[in-house]
Amino acid sequence: MNDKPKLTPRQQQIFELIQRAIARTGAPPTRAEIASELGFRSANAAEEHLQALARKGVIELVGGTSRGIRLKAGTLRTVNESRKKGADGAPASSGLLSSLSMTLPGLEQLALPLVGRVAAGSPILAQEMVERTYSVEASMFAKRPDYLLRVRGMSMKDAGILDGDLLAVARTREARNGQIVVARLGDEVTVKRFQRTAHGIELLPENPDFEPIVVSPDHPDFELEGLAVGLIRNDMLM
Structure with a gap:
């Protein structure tokens, strides 16, 4: 059938x-x-x-x-x-x-580590940050991801990214305006829409209850961790 x-x-x-x-x-x-x-x-x-x-x-x-x-x-x-x-x-x-x-052959499987909370000063893929590893079909993604990040909060709800979702992320240090990125600011890792302006970088939420994060060009603690390349719900991987 x-x-x-x-x-x-x-x-x-x-x-x-x-x-x-x-x-x-x-x-x-x-x-x-x-x-x-x-x-x-x-x-x-x-x-x-x-x-x-x-x-x-x-x-x-x-x-x-x-x-x-x-x-x-x-x-x-x-x-x-x-x-x-x-x-x-x-x-x-x-x-x-x-x-x-x-x-991306339909039968190809990716072993993707799931990152939960990220400790200050630790690499995002440090062993202690990885909750577990999932085997996921490569054909779910148009661009090959490197890891899954558990979303915390509702700042991106109008982009369909909700608390508890698993964001597929491709590691990169570069982004274009309008792309959804994973960025590190000091002690926190955040998911936002990227916007580069003449005055620096803005990390834009997709929820009117949240304010944009403005990053000055000389901000010492800003680092781009990757691009969002897909989104799956936690119950899809059970």
Whole structure:
């Protein structure tokens, strides 16, 4: 019995758009962004397609946030496999998912350490910081992560990143404006949206209840730890 999700061309287009957004910025798009990208007249049309994707088990929708779209574990692998051949048995047309299947094979497993609280002055991947190691399908991510970070707090809730979620992080010392990053400020590690200005760096929350963090160019304790490249819920790895 074939239980792989069968997507319409429009649903597949939206699914790939979500993947591109996560690969580019670390967060899924808003309904308005999907509507604008695909030429819909309103965000309601995007919402209808997202609801259909959720019913098919491809994504999970989280209420109360404009970017509350999560990919479900194993989704990329199963959709990749269903697209390898068309209805007539011929190879399907190439696209984002088919290219991902070449660079990140669906059966490849990554051993990702889960980092909990980070002690002041300790490397983020110091052995004492690692709670455990998970085996995760590589095809869940457009960019290969190096570790998982347990999210603390709700400062990024409007980007769909909630307390207790596991953020997949690729180690880097560089970031572009708009990307979601993991940064160290003195004794704390924080997840925020990166913005470089003429006056320094701003770490922007995605929750109006939180204030931006302004980092001066000569701040001695600022360090960029990595980029967000995916998000999974803790119960996906149980």
